[in-house]
Amino acid sequence: MRSYVIVGLGGRHELFRDAIISEFRNNCRLLALCDINQGRIDKSVKEAEEKAGYTVKGYHAYDFNLMLKEVNPDSVIVTTMDSTHDGYIIRAMESGCDVITEKPMTIDVQKLTNILGAQKKSKKKITVTFNYRYSPPRTQVKELIMSGAIGDIISIDFSWLLDTYHGADYFRRWHRNKRSSGGLLVHKATHHFDLVNWWIESVPSVIYAKGTRSFYRAETALRYRLSNRGERCHTCPEALKCPFRLNLSNSPSLKALYLDQENYDGHFRDRCVFSDQIDIEDSMNLSIEYQNRVRLNYSLNAFSPWEGYIINFNGTNGRIEHRMEETVYINADGTIPGAMKMDKTRTTLYPIREEPREMEIWEGEGGHGGADPHMLKYLFDPENQPFDKYRRASDHRSGAWSIITGISANRSMELNRPVRVDELISDMELPDFK
Ligand SMILES: NC(=O)c1ccc[n+]([C@@H]2O[C@H](COP(=O)([O-])OP(=O)(O)OC[C@H]3O[C@@H](n4cnc5c(N)ncnc54)[C@H](O)[C@@H]3O)[C@@H](O)[C@H]2O)c1
Known part of the structure; x- marks a missing residue:
């Protein structure tokens, strides 16, 4: 039986809280919940106790260390605002706990360096919850690439579109300021850059970025x-x-x-999306070179008429075209977040000098296109899951490499020139791809 506490009791924590106290109650025990907002502490504790049928303690964030001392959990789950992840991750590891943290692991180089230093010293385990890897159609793309269907990948075109419901939501809340979220290239695109790193089994070396706020003004x-x-x-x-x-x-x-x-x-969830207090971009274009010489053209647009993405891989033996549309949602309103539209998800394999093959899409049910339920099994019941040949579980190394693209892109936009990752940070351990 592993024991957990959760810090950060907003929309996202409910997924982890409810998994621990219901589906995985035979392996897991929730000991305490922690936040800066006393109202959300009381609300979450009440809901947890009703569902779990046992006592769950509530702590204010200024008593985080006291909580660790008193309840002595095995793991701390961090689901706070992005800019505050680092402090909790570090204090948890220093107290002997493993950590499960939401993406992005953190938002800037200094905080990243501190986390990596503390991990090295404590040797504790950090899991970054990259649920996107577990989405069946994206795992299928991984399978195709691993099978060698298109040979060596040379270049990729990747466009991610956030529509004016979901995209607009980032301009209402704490995400609208880089000091809290790192901007969309860190907060949101950490998922996308993690997918690319994982798909092509490499990491970025040079990033050139341009971005503007063109719509939410x-x-x-x-x-x-x-x-x-x-x-x-x-x-x-x-x-x-x-x-x-x-x-x-x-x-x-x-x-x-x-x-x-x-x-x-005093936190307002519904600030005006046209405010001049916003300092994140809504339209971004990046050119990225990877250590294995793959080149990626990436764009992120937060005011699109539809939600989803298109990614095309060009390889020495062919090309994969993959496209997914997602339903729109507003976090915590009760709808399934980011559910994929099966009829609007396609993967086509174009082998060179052969007929194209439309792939039968791998399906899954639940949040984030079937990704969340899969991920929860590997998080909370790993012993009973089959060996994962896709290596979807991700640790601090994947967490670090997925944010360094966005952090470097922010720097590139400031300097108006390409930025090498090793200008910002060196000697980062590579993710465990094999
Ligand atoms: N993987 C995914 O698909 C996914 C989806 C949604 C959110 N997230 C991540 O989950 C995290 C939480 O997002 P959310 O949508 O729940 O946001 P939210 O605003 O609903 O909740 C954040 C919570 O953190 C608390 N908080 C803020 N500062 C704190 C501090 N210093 N100490 C303790 N608590 C603090 C707030 O009071 C709030 O309860 C973010 O890191 C976000 O990136 C991931």
Whole structure:
């Protein structure tokens, strides 16, 4: 039986909390929950105890160390705001705990260096929850590449699209500031760069990035005839005519998690997406070289009419074209996050001088296109899972290499020139690809 505490009790923690106290209750025990927001602590403890049928303790974040001392967990699960992951990861390892952390592992080079140093010293295990790897259609692409179907990969074109529901949501909350999230190239694209590193079994060496905030700005609000906007939707005089309004009162789960708890910390979940307080980009283009000489053209657009991605791999024996559309969602409103549209997911293999082959798509059910349930099994019941030839479990090395692309891209945009990873950090251990 392994014991856990969770720090960070927002939308995402519920996946881990509920897995521990329900599906994996025979192997796992939840000991305590911790946050800076007393309202969310009380809410989560109450829900956990009702579901688990045993006592779960609640701690304020300033008592994190006391919590570790008193309940002595095997593992700490970190699901706080991105910029605060590092402190909890390090303190957990220093106290002798393993760590499961949400992506991105952290947001800048200094915090990354501190985490890697603490891991080396403590030798504790960090798991970064890259659920995207577990999505069946993406595992299928991994299988195709591993089978040698297209030979050696030479170049990749990768476009990720966030639509104006999901994409807009990053411009309402803490994600809208680089000091909290690292921007979308760290916060969001850590998933995408991890997928590429994992698919091609290499890591980036040089990154050149350009980015702008072109859509989520006052000028766009004016195009929607919004000239008297408020700080947030809840009190905005123009809410009724704004197509980007998030009505927290209308969604019981969003209301309970955020609106009802904001008197504790002053955090608004529904800030105006056209605000000039935003400092992250919404349109980004990167050119990346990998250590194995693969070249990647990558773009991320956060105001797209549809949600999903297109990736094309060019190899010496052929080409893979893979495309997935996802349903839109707003975190914590009760819908399945990022569920893939089966009928809009395609993978086509184009062998050179042979007929193309449309692949029958591997399917899965549940959050993030079937990825979340798979990942939870490997997280909380690893002994009973078959050997994973795809090596989807990821540790601090994959966590580090997946964020270094975005961190280098941020630097590249500041300097307006290509940036070599080894200018920022050297001697990072390579992920365990084989
Ligand atoms: N893998 C995925 O698909 C996925 C999906 C959603 C979120 N996430 C990640 O999960 C994490 C949480 O995201 P979320 O959507 O739940 O955000 P959220 O805003 O709903 O929740 C964040 C929680 O952290 C708490 N918090 C903030 N600062 C803190 C601090 N210093 N100490 C303790 N608690 C603090 C907040 O009070 C809040 O309860 C993020 O790192 C995010 O990137 C991953």
